[in-house]
Amino acid sequence: MHITQRGLTGALFLCLSTLCNFIVRADSGIHLNQTRVIYSGANSIQNVTIGNQGGQLYLLQSSVQLSLDNSNPAPFMVTPPLARLAANSSNVLRILRQGDTPLPEDRESLFYLSVLAIPSLPGDVSIAEQSRLSMGLRFLLKLFYRPQGLSVTPEQTYCQLQLSQNGHRVRITNPGPYFLTFSQLTLGYQVVDLERYPSMIPPMSYQDYPITQAISQAYWQLITDYGGASARCQSSLLTRREAP
Numbered sequence: 001m002h003i004t005q006r007g008l009t010g011a012l013f014l015c016l017s018t019l020c021n022f023i024v025r026a027d028s029g030i031h032l033n034q035t036r037v038i039y040s041g042a043n044s045i046q047n048v049t050i051g052n053q054g055g056q057l058y059l060l061q062s063s064v065q066l067s068l069d070n071s072n073p074a075p076f077m078v079t080p081p082l083a084r085l086a087a088n089s090s091n092v093l094r095i096l097r098q099g100d101t102p103l104p105e106d107r108e109s110l111f112y113l114s115v116l117a118i119p120s121l122p123g124d125v126s127i128a129e130q131s132r133l134s135m136g137l138r139f140l141l142k143l144f145y146r147p148q149g150l151s152v153t154p155e156q157t158y159c160q161l162q163l164s165q166n167g168h169r170v171r172i173t174n175p176g177p178y179f180l181t182f183s184q185l186t187l188g189y190q191v192v193d194l195e196r197y198p199s200m201i202p203p204m205s206y207q208d209y210p211i212t213q214a215i216s217q218a219y220w221q222l223i224t225d226y227g228g229a230s231a232r233c234q235s236s237l238l239t240r241r242e243a244p
Contacts, residue, residue, distance in 0.1 A: 029054025030085075030117050030137055035227040037113055039076070039095060041147040048141075050115060051090035057120040058085040061136075062093050064143060065112050074111045075101040076143070085117065095143070103145055107177040107203035111143040144179055154178045158222050159233035161201075165215065169208045170237065172218075174201040180222050183229045188215030 033049040040046070052058060060083045064076040077098045085091050095113065103109045118136035157176035164171050170187050174180050181200040185192040190211060198207045216237055222230045 029056070030058065030139075032115070032139060032141065035141065036223075036225070037095065037141055037143040038225050039097075039143060039145045041145065044096065046095045048093045048095065048113065048115075049090055050085065050093060050117070050139075052085045052087060052117075055087045057087055059083070059118040059120060060085050060091065060093075061116040061118065063114050064095065065114055067110075068112060068140065071114070074143075075099045075103070076111065076145075078113070084120075097145075103147065105147045105149070107150075108147075108179050109145040110179055110202070111145065113139075113141040113143045115139040115141075142179075146178075150177045152176060154225060155230070158230045159235075161220070161233070161235065163218050163235050163237050165211065165237050168212070169210055170215070170218070171206050171208050172201060173206040174203060177203045179203060182220055183223050184219075184221045185209070186219045187211055188213070188217065190215070 029052055031051050031053065033051070037046060037048060050060065060080075062078040062081055062083075063071075064074040064078060065071045066074050075098060077096050079094045079096065083091055083093075093115070116136045116138050157174075157178055157180065160176060161180070162173040162175060164173075179200055179202055182192075182194055185194065185199075187209060188211065192209055197209055201207050218235050218237060220233050222233075224230055
């Protein structure tokens with residue numbers, strides 16, 4: 001799948017100067033070939049391709065971080081961490097597991113691939129100095145580490161979510177080992193705003209969603225490994241009383 005930066009939710013325009021900290025969407029010729037990274041425990045390396053369809057030379061600064069708001073290094077490295085991306089060309093970023101930090105073997109773990117594309121400055125400025133001085137386009141992609149030996153495939157879990165309603169909320173439980181992300185969720189006649197409410201449910205966890213009235217049916221689709229939408233799932237809801 002070929003994803004342009006306009007269509008990539010994680011594409012952000014960042015000012016790297018200490019004097020400004022605004023974040024807005026940007027449009028350029030930079031694009032990634034996927035919207036998420038699945039790092040299989042069966043493989044020693046995972047590749048991500050970044051392309052440049054414009055006429056500007058960019059410098060790439062890439063890393064894997066623990067979370068959206070925690071840029072501390074994760075147990076993965078990206079090679080090359082610094083690279084040039086010429087006009088009308090593409091580069092392959094290679095992600096490798098590093099260190100001996102143990103990760104759960106019964107479920108996925110979530111990290112974030114950060115790619116900063118910095119427009120080139122004059123040739124007498126070093127890559128490190130350009131990284132410090134320039135503005136850039138930042139891409140953040142979810143990186144799912146998927147251990148070997150999970151007993152079910154992601155597709156087998158899509159329609160296995162467990163739903164119950166309690167008063168003015170619906171609880172959706174994900175009993176499986178994968179992170180599941182909604183592309184669409186309808187509770188009764190209410191289409192859930194997934195920009196406002198959580199779109200992702202971690203493995204063996206749950207999320208609560210508000211409802212305005214009792215409902216009997218729910219419908220959803222999930223984002224697949226390839227960035228598309230799954231087949232539509234449907235569930236009847238159970239109603240339980242508030243705990244005393």
